[in-house]
Amino acid sequence: MMLHARRMAAPAQRRPMGTAARVAPRTPSRSAALLVAAAKKKGGGGGAKGGAKAAPPPPGGADAPRSASEARRGAKEGKAYESETRRVILSLDKVSKTTPTGKPLLKDISAGLYLGARVAVIGANGSGKSTLLRIIAGRDSTSSGGVTVAPGISVAMLDQEPRLEEAGETVAEVLEGAVGRTRGKLREYEEVAAEMADPSVGAERMEALMAKMDRLQSELDACSGFELDRVVARASDALRCPAGSAKIANLSGGERRRVAIARIVLDPPDVLLMDEPTNALDAISISWLESWLTSEFKGSLMLVSHDRRLLSSPAIGWVLELDRGTGIPFEGAYPDWLASRERRLAAEGKAEGALAKTIAREREFLSRSAKGQQAKSGGAARERRLDDLVAQREERLSAGGAFDQLVIPQPPRLGGKVLELKNVRLTVPAGEGEGEEEQGGGRRLLFDDLSFTLRPGDIVGIVGGNGAGKTSLLRLIAGELQPDAGTVELGETVVVSYLEQRRDSLPPDKTVVEALSDGADAIELGGGREVQARAYASWFGFKGADQQKKVEMLSGGERNRLHLGRTLRKPGNLLLGDELEADADTFLLSALENALETFPGACVLVSHERAMIDRVANRLIAFEGNSTVTVWDCTYSEYEERRRKDGKGELFPERVKFRRLAAV
Secondary structure (H helix, E strand, O other): OEEEOOOOOOOOOOEEOOOOOOOOOOOOOHHHHOOHHHHHHHHOOOOOOOOOOOOOOOOOOOOOOOOHHHHHHOOOOOHHHOOOOOOEEEEEEEEEEEOOOOOEEEEEEEEEEEOOOEEEEEOOOOOOHHHHHHHHOOOOOOOEEEEEEOOOOOEEEEOOOOOOHHHOOEHHHHHHHHOHHHHHHHHHHHHHHHHHOOOOOOHHHHHHHHHHHHHHHHHHHHOOHHHHHHHHHHHHHHOOOOOOOOEHHHOOHHHHHHHHHHHHHHOOOOEEEEEOHHHHOOHHHHHHHHHHHHHHOOOEEEEEOOOHHHHOOOOOOEEEEEEOOEEEEEEOOHHHHHHHHHHHHHHHHHHHHHHHHHHHHHHHHHHHOOHHHHHHOOHHHHHHHHHHHHHHHHHHHHOOOOOOOOOOOOOOOOOOOOEEEEEEEEEEEOOOOOOOOOOOOOEEEEEEEEEEEEOOOOEEEEEEOOOOOHHHHHHHHHOOOOOOEEEEEEOOOOOEEEEOOOOOOOOOOOEHHHHHHOOOOEEEEEOOEEEEHHHHHHHOOOOHHHHHOEHHHOOHHHHHHHHHHHHOOOOOOEEEEEOOOOOOOHHHHHHHHHHHHOOOOEEEEEOOOHHHHHHHOOEEEEEOOOOOEEEEOOOHHHHHHHHHHOOOOOOOOOOOOOOOOOOO
């Protein structure tokens, strides 16, 4: 990855934004790549080792093909760099985007993507991460600037809401379409083999057939084509895809996302753009995807994700931070970028302090100067300078939307007894939810004989495969479902706050403040406590002009924060959270973790964000397949290690299955 502030040096032709991102006349010359180190120094991000260094030009010029050994010499060591070269295969030229309200979202971004580079795109919610990917994919017709793609380079994007109807009517048809070219090669291979078995084939023709067979065999070996059915089944199982007969039109958003990922795994492009791929995946499937991106995918990657384990994995070798409309590149791992960003923010904090002092001095000068004296001392010019300084400071303060603190309202006092489950059995109709559809009609057993006691101060993480019954357990605790056997008892002082996944109750035509306060000036928090609506909005990261945003204009992460704020208006001392990490940026996740760790009640959280569960949860309830649920008094990392040592760790995810109900 590279980023620079100037126009590309090579006079390559460009396509306007909104056209298909498939091919371009040529690859930008290496003179553009030489701008990397200077741009990074200017941007302040810095590189893990002092900035990128361009490899020497190959024989025949900067755009000439390079051998594998030459490519390796031009790349760093480590998984994220195994296939990276210094050949630019995709470039952006002065890409800009303005929101419908007139706010600049992206400002003159010029960048180049190296062949084999693995880039994490980082930024606060609303900073333009998804927009940038859509621009690169040619799906945004309202932006300016140009995108250039090298000849023969394919680009594919995983959307947050993928459209699959055109690819097939059923899941099986969509996945089969992804392996169509490989199926064609298999048929061609079989035809060649059949012709070679014909004794009448002459020597010259036989030689041509043998050469063709060698080529086809090499191509099929490279993509495991001779085991194609197993490959399709493996990807489908690993991503917990619905049954092959399932109609695309009937799938949920999460199911569509998993099918779309499986389609990409089966037919990977040269440049893969992934927008929050982990949102629809459970922790085990995320681990599998991480392994695939690290070990099997050979192309270039641009990834938007909140999963910090994935960002910290060997699959990532670059970070592109979007901040106030500009891009700040960093060559190195995500943890190294965090340290670099801390240093940069510290420097910006010093600059902010100096700017505030300058503004104060200018104001003091203008207030003390009489009108007659201002003309003599350049008062009008200093007034203009003051206006510029104030505008500069306001832009800094309102930029980005990132924040490091989220305030959960103080809940009622929690007594000694919180929650106790005794020998609980729970079933649901077999047609509900996801998972293996092997039981036909009747009821599906989610778990049986589950006993568990929640203590004051506990933060319990619920983990397991998609469709295993995690949300159903939360609904059971919240009183929305009743057990088939056993008892669920809440303490007398318990007040439940249930943070569901669904956010369709948010009023689209209201502003943030109106949605939080229902139009009132203040919000009643219970117990006679009251807080001003604007102050309450700031508890959830909405400050300044953001408080007047319409709900329909909010990003996914901003909607997440708004949903949190609306739910917590009635503070509870038992928080039930169902995938609070959905659509959150990494800044919100850190703030949420800090808030949960200091929460004076108890929490039960369904989450696939491995880093968050590992940090905040002191106990786990694990759905381990075959209707088995176990309770663990340990962290998520310790749970993974224990399962691995016991030989029970799921090295490869499988479809969720359930035990059959015993005949009554």
